[in-house]
Amino acid sequence: xxxxxxxxxxxxxxxxLAAPPGPMNAIIAEESVVSGWPAGFRAGLGAMxxxxxxxxxxxxxxxxxxxxxxxVRPVLYFAGGLLxxxxxxxxxxxxxxxxxxxxxxxxxxxxxxxxFALSLTNPYQIGFWLTVGVGLLESGTLDVLSYVPGAGDxxxxxxxxxxxxxxxxxxxxxxxxxxxxxxxxxLVAADQRVDAxxxxxxxxxxxxxxxxxxxxxxxGGTALL
Numbered sequence: 133x134x135x136x137x138x139x140x141x142x143x144x145x146x147x148x149l150a151a152p153p154g155p156m157n158a159i160i161a162e163e164s165v166v167s168g169w170p171a172g173f174r175a176g177l178g179a180m181x182x183x184x185x186x187x188x189x190x191x192x193x194x195x196x197x198x199x200x201x202x203x204v205r206p207v208l209y210f211a212g213g214l215l216x217x218x219x220x221x222x223x224x225x226x227x228x229x230x231x232x233x234x235x236x237x238x239x240x241x242x243x244x245x246x247x248f249a250l251s252l253t254n255p256y257q258i259g260f261w262l263t264v265g266v267g268l269l270e271s272g273t274l275d276v277l278s279y280v281p282g283a284g285d286x287x288x289x290x291x292x293x294x295x296x297x298x299x300x301x302x303x304x305x306x307x308x309x310x311x312x313x314x315x316x317x318x319l320v321a322a323d324q325r326v327d328a329x330x331x332x333x334x335x336x337x338x339x340x341x342x343x344x345x346x347x348x349x350x351x352g353g354t355a356l357l
Contacts, residue, residue: 135297135299136299138293138294138297138299138300138303139299139300139302139303139306140303141293141300141303142293142299142300142301142302142303142304142305142306142307143303143304143306143307143310144303144307145300145303145304145307146303146304146305146306146307146308146309146310146311147307147308147310147311148307149260149307149308150307150308150311150312151311151315153340154340154344155216155219155250155254155340155341155344156175156176156179156247156250156251157315158223158336158337158338158340158341158344159175159219159223159243159246159247159250159337159341160172160175160176160243160247160312160315160316160319161315161319161334161336161337162175162223162334162337162338163175163242163243163246163316164315164316164319164320165319165320165334166334167243168320169316169317169320171243171316172243172312172315172316172319172320173312173313173316174243174244175243175244175246175247175312175316176247176308176311176312176313176315176316177244177247177312178243178244178245178246178247178248178249178251179247179248179250179251179312180305180308180309180312181244181248182247182248182251182252182257183251183257183261183305183308184305186251186257186258186261186265187261187265187301189261190261190262190265190266190269191269198258198262205255205352205355206352206353206355206356207352208253208254208255208258208352209255209348209349209351209352209355210348210349210352210353211253212250212253212254212255212345212348213344213345213346213347213348213349213351213352214345214349215249215250215253215345216250216341216342216344216345216348217341217342217345217346217349219246219250219341220338220339220341220342220345221338222338223334223335223337223338223341224334224335224338224339224342255348267295268295268296268300268301268304269295269296269301270295270296271294271295271296272294272295272296273292273293273294273295275288275289275290275292
């Protein structure tokens with residue numbers, strides 16, 4: 133497999149992991165429709181910077197320390213769940229205040245901090261770097277599409293690539309970068325056409341965050357039992 137093909141495989145992998153609905157995309161959506169594309173992009177950048185940090189820690193072997201202490205994961209579930217509920221309240225308040233598409237304002241600076249803090253307490257994101265992330269660094273093979281949430285079983289063996297390549301890692305982060313540029317832009321374009329989308333998307337983002345927050349708290353409680 134050529135370096136270009138491997139890089140393209142990484143892009144597909146990055147997009148497949150970044151695109152599915154979840155708390156990060158809920159925050160990106162909220163920021164985009166309330167404060168415009170720059171705010172949505174910064175929100176996506178917060179999650180991406182956290183991934184870069186996890187990548188560096190995985191490369192240094194520091195992430196493996198988490199596996200030695202079983203209590204860490206439930207604590208992360210609780211912390212992440214509480215953060216999501218807190219952000220959900222903010223999103224619902226903004227949904228009531230937002231009457232149309234707006235651009236700029238003090239709110240724009242909050243998205244990066246939200247997604248970055250949430251990423252640091254997200255057991256699934258940490259779990260990815262403890263498992264698949266290690267696989268990306270080691271020489272071998274990776275079944276790219278098998279990790280697509282909700283469809284991985286049906287896509288097994290469709291797209292298998294060689295791992296341990298700088299081209300694959302560069303493509304992976306490029307895929308995430310493409311998503312955090314295109315996704316906010318698409319939301320803003322839609323919202324500018326229909327002003328009513330702003331409060332609707334903000335409210336939907338709050339509902340998604342609240343749902344994931346409750347789920348994380350329940351999962352953390354179950355893990356402790």
